[in-house]
Amino acid sequence: MHWLAVSELSIPSGDSWLSETERARQATMRFTKRRTEYRLRRYAGKRAVSALLGRPITNAHLATVELLNRPGGAPYVRLDGREVDFDVSLTDRAGWAIGLVGPAGSMAGSLGVDLEIVEDRSAGFVADYFTPAERTYIHSCGPHGSEGYAVAANLLWSAKESALKVLRVGLRADTRSVEVTITPTPDDAGWAPMHVTGPHGLSFPGYWRRDGVFLLTLAFRTTASPPTLMGGGDDIARGIPMHSWLTQPLAPGAATT
Numbered sequence: 001m002h003w004l005a006v007s008e009l010s011i012p013s014g015d016s017w018l019s020e021t022e023r024a025r026q027a028t029m030r031f032t033k034r035r036t037e038y039r040l041r042r043y044a045g046k047r048a049v050s051a052l053l054g055r056p057i058t059n060a061h062l063a064t065v066e067l068l069n070r071p072g073g074a075p076y077v078r079l080d081g082r083e084v085d086f087d088v089s090l091t092d093r094a095g096w097a098i099g100l101v102g103p104a105g106s107m108a109g110s111l112g113v114d115l116e117i118v119e120d121r122s123a124g125f126v127a128d129y130f131t132p133a134e135r136t137y138i139h140s141c142g143p144h145g146s147e148g149y150a151v152a153a154n155l156l157w158s159a160k161e162s163a164l165k166v167l168r169v170g171l172r173a174d175t176r177s178v179e180v181t182i183t184p185t186p187d188d189a190g191w192a193p194m195h196v197t198g199p200h201g202l203s204f205p206g207y208w209r210r211d212g213v214f215l216l217t218l219a220f221r222t223t224a225s226p227p228t229l230m231g232g233g234d235d236i237a238r239g240i241p242m243h244s245w246l247t248q249p250l251a252p253g254a255a256t257t
């Protein structure tokens with residue numbers, strides 16, 4: 001398993017690094033936030049796949065690494081026009097994105113990644129979206145409004161999203177149908193184990209890490225080692241959350257009616 005992080009500031013200008021299919025999808029997005037996030041996740045995925053395969057990262061080469069979506073939204077990779085035989089998962093938050101790629105032969109639905117930041121989550125959010133055991137854990141980390149509460153709520157939320165990406169259902173599922181258990185102590189590389197149990201005896205081992213204000217979770221279909229960070233990306237440990245779209249909510253050229 002391999003991962004790579006990129007910041008919004010690294011996205012190439014123009015569209016020549018996107019494939020025709022990706023450009024057509026981008027053109028359907030009217031709001032800058034959606035467009036920027038789409039581009040950012042594409043860039044993370046393309047860079048991760050290129051690093052994994054040792055491919056050049058010129059715009060022309062990046063355009064041949066396509067990050068496309070199944071009808072339900074799950075991503076897959078097409079390389080030089082042909083589908084590859086490894087799984088991929090994408091996520092972005094606040095101007096940063098992660099591409100996670102599995103080894104050759106990894107089946108679709110073998111991994112999921114999600115990125116969040118440490119931010120306030122309301123008591124109603126925690127009451128509505130978490131199981132009783134998860135709520136007990138969150139409250140044991142501190143009162144509402146404390147850093148401990150915010151970290152626990154966002155971490156558990158992220159772990160749920162990662163597991164629901166492995167299941168390829170995303171937030172169509174009831175978030176209480178999966179339950180997260182966290183191990184607090186990270187290894188030397190910053191990864192700590194976590195575990196998500198799902199319906200029908202499903203079980204997703206995984207890892208989480210905190211880099212500055214960012215919380216990153218990974219869930220797998222089967223037990224795996226922590227992923228390897230590939231070279232060439234941006235350093236999320238020094239990352240500052242960005243919300244650049246706020247100054248220009250509508251994408252340039254988007255119809256205003």
Ligand SMILES: CC(C)(COP(=O)(O)OP(=O)(O)OC[C@H]1O[C@@H](n2cnc3c(N)ncnc32)[C@H](O)[C@@H]1OP(=O)(O)O)[C@@H](O)C(=O)NCCC(=O)NCCS
Binds near residue numbers: 067074075114115
């Ligand atoms: C999966 C989901 C929870 C992620 O939402 P999010 O946390 O806001 O966004 P993230 O940045 O973490 O992840 C987005 C990426 O998740 C992936 N994703 C989307 N749906 C997915 C699914 N069903 N299974 C696995 N991964 C999925 C995609 O790669 C997406 O990025 P892309 O569209 O640029 O390829 C959310 O998109 C979802 O619930 N999707 C399914 C339901 C839905 O609304 N589908 C509409 C599209 S058909």
